Amino acid sequence: xxxxxxxxxxxxxxxxxxxxxxxxxxxxxxxxxxxxxxxxxxxxxxxx
Amino acid sequence: xxxxxxxxxxxxxxxxxxxxxxxxxxxxxxxxxxxxxxxxxxxxxxxxxxxxxxxxxxxxxxxxxxxxxxxxxxxxxxxxxxxxxxxxxxxxxxxxxxxxxxxxxxxxxxxxxxxxxxxxxxxxxxxxxxxxxxxxxxxxxxxxxxxxxxxxxxxxxxxxxxxxxxxxxxxxxxxxxxxxxxxxxxxxxxxxxxxxxxxxxxxxxxxxxxxxxxxxxxxxxxxxxxxxxxxxxxxxxxxxxxxxxxxxxxxxxxxxxxxxxxxxxxxxxxxxxxxxxxxxxxxxxxxxxxxxxxxxxxxxxxxxxxxxxxxxxxxxxxxxxxxxxxxxxxxxxxxxxxxxxxxxxxxxxxxxxxxxxxxxxxxxxxxxxxxxxxxxxxxxxxxxxxxxxxxxxxxxxxxxxxxxxxxxxxxxxxxxxxxxxxxxxxxxxxxxxxxxxxxxxxxxxxxxxxxxx
Numbered sequence: 001x002x003x004x005x006x007x008x009x010x011x012x013x014x015x016x017x018x019x020x021x022x023x024x025x026x027x028x029x030x031x032x033x034x035x036x037x038x039x040x041x042x043x044x045x046x047x048x
Numbered sequence: 049x050x051x052x053x054x055x056x057x058x059x060x061x062x063x064x065x066x067x068x069x070x071x072x073x074x075x076x077x078x079x080x081x082x083x084x085x086x087x088x089x090x091x092x093x094x095x096x097x098x099x100x101x102x103x104x105x106x107x108x109x110x111x112x113x114x115x116x117x118x119x120x121x122x123x124x125x126x127x128x129x130x131x132x133x134x135x136x137x138x139x140x141x142x143x144x145x146x147x148x149x150x151x152x153x154x155x156x157x158x159x160x161x162x163x164x165x166x167x168x169x170x171x172x173x174x175x176x177x178x179x180x181x182x183x184x185x186x187x188x189x190x191x192x193x194x195x196x197x198x199x200x201x202x203x204x205x206x207x208x209x210x211x212x213x214x215x216x217x218x219x220x221x222x223x224x225x226x227x228x229x230x231x232x233x234x235x236x237x238x239x240x241x242x243x244x245x246x247x248x249x250x251x252x253x254x255x256x257x258x259x260x261x262x263x264x265x266x267x268x269x270x271x272x273x274x275x276x277x278x279x280x281x282x283x284x285x286x287x288x289x290x291x292x293x294x295x296x297x298x299x300x301x302x303x304x305x306x307x308x309x310x311x312x313x314x315x316x317x318x319x320x321x322x323x324x325x326x327x328x329x330x331x332x333x334x335x336x337x338x339x340x341x342x343x344x345x346x347x348x349x350x351x352x353x354x355x356x357x358x359x360x361x362x363x364x365x366x367x368x369x370x371x372x373x374x375x376x377x378x379x380x381x382x383x384x385x386x387x388x389x390x391x392x393x394x395x396x397x398x399x400x401x402x403x404x405x406x407x408x409x410x411x412x413x414x415x416x417x418x419x420x421x422x423x424x425x426x427x428x429x430x431x432x433x434x435x436x437x438x439x440x441x442x443x444x445x446x447x448x449x450x451x452x453x454x455x456x457x458x459x460x461x462x463x464x465x466x467x468x469x470x471x472x473x474x475x476x477x478x479x480x481x482x483x484x485x486x487x488x489x490x491x492x493x494x495x496x497x498x499x500x501x
Contacts, residue, residue, distance in 0.1 A: 004073065006068065006071075007380065012065065012066055012130075013066060015386045016387055023143075024388060025197060027384075028462075029392045029462040043382060043385060
């Protein structure tokens, strides 16, 4: 493509199919705790 | 659904439902104004007429072909296929616990959400027996989960550090027989840090959050002792020592910005100058009537500052002097799965907070609101109905989230903020949403800038 550069291809759909194991760190969406928020979380499922 | 925006010279298009991110040239970017939910085979005539007046036809036709290709690949206007997963969501095992080991604090920070340490419930330290029962409770309720987290929180957890150590030793002593792996974290204001405590924290805590607001003048305005004196001079050398001996383990120098320091980029840079490489600074969330609160009228200024900080981070990264700013960290490729993104923290369901008395709340932010008390670890009571309510809270149960482009990144926001400021865990807290969306825009722009570098 000449006029569009893709920074990141689609992967959410694929992650839904193999996801949901629940072993990842709990995220915290509040402003008071910086343990983890969702967007920068690591996935702990090696099979994904 | 897509989200398109221009920032720092980039035309960025996020395809919400696939997670694809694209950088568009001017012509295809302009075309998106004429498209709703798909890219028809036949280009809309009004679009062609308008764009061909401004650009040459070949460029316009080529751009439209590229849009069609993205659409065919499922990377533009892709359908939302996740609601069915939300419908399947149910109660999950517990996996994470916030232990409020001290409802007491040696600081009196003006903006403290915990009523300056005691959550409005009286100053109290958690006895070991309560901590022990809490660990037993977590093990019992986490069937099927291997990784368990315990966060030592307060108040100020160092005011009850011997109990922290006892709880860690107890959990470590029984984790193998239950096939569990405990990860401990701690949040501290630093006042009581000593060399021994630093060594212990660096050995046992997989993450630690160090509370500091940045510049001395900013920190000491609100992070004060009971006598009004500032904390900066005491905590900075201690935090520096902790970080210097922490190795590769995670930590965050974590600040709060208020209306008093809307130029918070300076505070982030100050923390970087102090030697902290993992930095977080978050907007205060509080009653709008308080003078330090971020109000809707402040948002344009805050957005401007986030943009400024983004540019600084790009420059520093390119110069090899980078640091991690927590709220701009985003993993576009290998982040959490879509299922996780549907309900985020899962407080009250997978995550709970326990008070010094052993009372259980959906999370640390709910502590003190007895209408959300879920039970007590001493007698083993646990209100499954409240748990169920939280288990069902997800981006499709929250009307404002369902149609928001940012839903898979914020996961419906903070249920406690929603409850406290909007009166319903399903009703999005508006200012938090606006801030989150701006941070996401900046985060993606930084990725774009660094990809081009």
